[in-house]
Amino acid sequence: MEDCTFCKIIKGEIPSNKVYEDDEILAFKDINPLAPVHILVIPKKHISSTDDLEENDEKLVGKIFTVLKNLAKENGLKNGYRIVNNCGKDGGQEVKHLHFHLLGGRKLEIKV
Ligand code: 5GP
Ligand code: ZN
Numbered sequence: 001m002e003d004c005t006f007c008k009i010i011k012g013e014i015p016s017n018k019v020y021e022d023d024e025i026l027a028f029k030d031i032n033p034l035a036p037v038h039i040l041v042i043p044k045k046h047i048s049s050t051d052d053l054e055e056n057d058e059k060l061v062g063k064i065f066t067v068l069k070n071l072a073k074e075n076g077l078k079n080g081y082r083i084v085n086n087c088g089k090d091g092g093q094e095v096k097h098l099h100f101h102l103l104g105g106r107k108l109e110i111k112v
Pocket of ligand 1: 005029030031032033040085086092093094095096
């Protein structure tokens with residue numbers, strides 16, 4: 001996707017602070033951290049949002065959650081953490097490339 005910020009990060013056209021990478025998944029620090037640990041985990045394949053997931057993406061999303069869990073452990077989030085996915089306009093999604101926020105390192109106030 002030409003105009004997608006996260007596709008540009010995957011291609012190295014925009015610099016990022018990477019914390020995990022494999023052939024299908026990339027994780028990097030959020031540029032505007034809302035917590036001491038704020039990492040974004042994304043598929044390398046461009047998927048616009050949760051709403052655009054297809055049945056054959058099920059394994060990929062499962063793998064993303066394993067990466068999220070491992071990153072939480074690596075970052076010492078032993079008291080807990082939050083995983084957030086914003087979808088669409090009402091969900092407040094700004095970057096139209098599927099991503100999961102891993103937030104932790106402080107008590108997160110707003111509870112869904
Ligand atoms: P959304 O609101 O779409 O769920 O979250 C998008 C997130 O991407 C925001 O937390 C924002 O700070 C982050 N972000 C946007 N552009 C960049 C960028 O160029 N680099 C990094 N590392 N994070 C970005
Ligand atoms: Zn993209």
